[in-house]
Amino acid sequence: MIYVKDLSKSFGNNQVISHIDTHIEPGEKVVIVGPSGSGKSTFLRCLNLLEEPSSGTITFDGEEVTSPNTDINKVRQHMGMVFQHFNLFANLTVKKNIMLAPVQLKLMTKEQAEEEAMRLLKLVNLEDKADVYPIQLSGGQKQRIAIVRSLAMNPKVMLFDEPTSALDPEMVGEVLELMKQLARDGMTMVVVTHEMGFAREVGTRVVFMDEGVIKEENTPQEFFEHPKDPRLQDFLSKIL
């Protein structure tokens, strides 16, 4: 579904990602872990071109995302993204947050979008929050709404950039639960996270990134029980 070929990204002289090759298949749940500064977030943000890669190509659904002729806005409609800091639109109510993109991109009428928004809010048990502004919500509620806001676009793949890192510990569970539900429904997911439990339970493939390269990737079981790369062994010994 997403082919990444020889992807590199540098900020000035600082090379953050170097020559990454990987392929994400439909239905896969790829979990990317690694120490901070290892380039995992940058890699994820390259996939929908929030960061412009310095070199290399990304192909999504047969279309070369990195080609200058590609309409990136069209591509992004099919790639949902969830951010560490939720990034709900502060000037819009919860319902309008969800409705904005589908209506503005003429994928739905206002009525359809409203119906869809209410259906999604019911899914996350937040229908009573439809008309409040994001500032009135808890972190966990914000992130669940950010997730369904992406879902309203009916994406083919969802990218998660440390979705639980900014949450109070007691709110992590509700967000992870929603992500697990998504996974069960067959969504293709790429998740950057520090939640090793989630990686083990939900991931179909776990990727260890360090210093801008993929040091090791494997099934969760092999990954956590028989890590081969010394840096990964060190990393796991510190966090598990």
Added chain:
Amino acid sequence: MEKLQADIYQTFILKDNYLYFIKGLRITLIVTALALILGVVLGLLVAIVRSAHDQQPMNKRGLVLRVLNGICKVYLTVIRGTPMMVQLLIMWFVIWNTRATDGNLICCAVISFGINSGAYVAEIVRSGIMSIDKGQMEAGRSLGLNYVKTMRFIIIPQAFKNVLPALGNELITLLKETSIVTVIGLKDLTKGAMIVQANTYQAFVPFFGIAIMYLALVMLLTWLLGKMERRLRQSDIR
């Protein structure tokens, strides 16, 4: 006390002098309102060009954007670097240079003040745009909305709310600054008072009179802006 009463009578009632004030007030308000509209439109455009340029990574700035940004920068430097009165004099006596009808004078004043105000509004709005968290733009773009739509529905509304106090300040300044249109001979509120003073040899009542009128207008505007601010603050109430 009786002297003051006589002065007030002489200033406002005698020979229908109050007409100078009413007509003057009308012109002051027209010039302020139209210059405000022009200033906000100009300012918004310049602010968007400037912040689009500054938020774009170096290698992605197109030639058009760079040229537009250059023009905007020159505009800001020149307008903010020269006195309003000089700009008005140049606009009227050098560039306009036609018959001094009221219509001509008003047009010239509106354009001069609009261009001047636009420079200040641009910097105010730009500071507002720059103050919005980067994540808001990223979230909009990640959903497939283009730059313009994200600006229009997400960034500008939030930026506008944040800079409303500063914009209100600019509006108040503009209202008071229009009094310098007297130098090109437009009969605004201040000019009205000057004419009355010249006719009646009274200075106290006419000038204090217009001072009170300006003050009342500013207080009215402050009140209106306060109301508007409270309405826009809806999304900030926890």
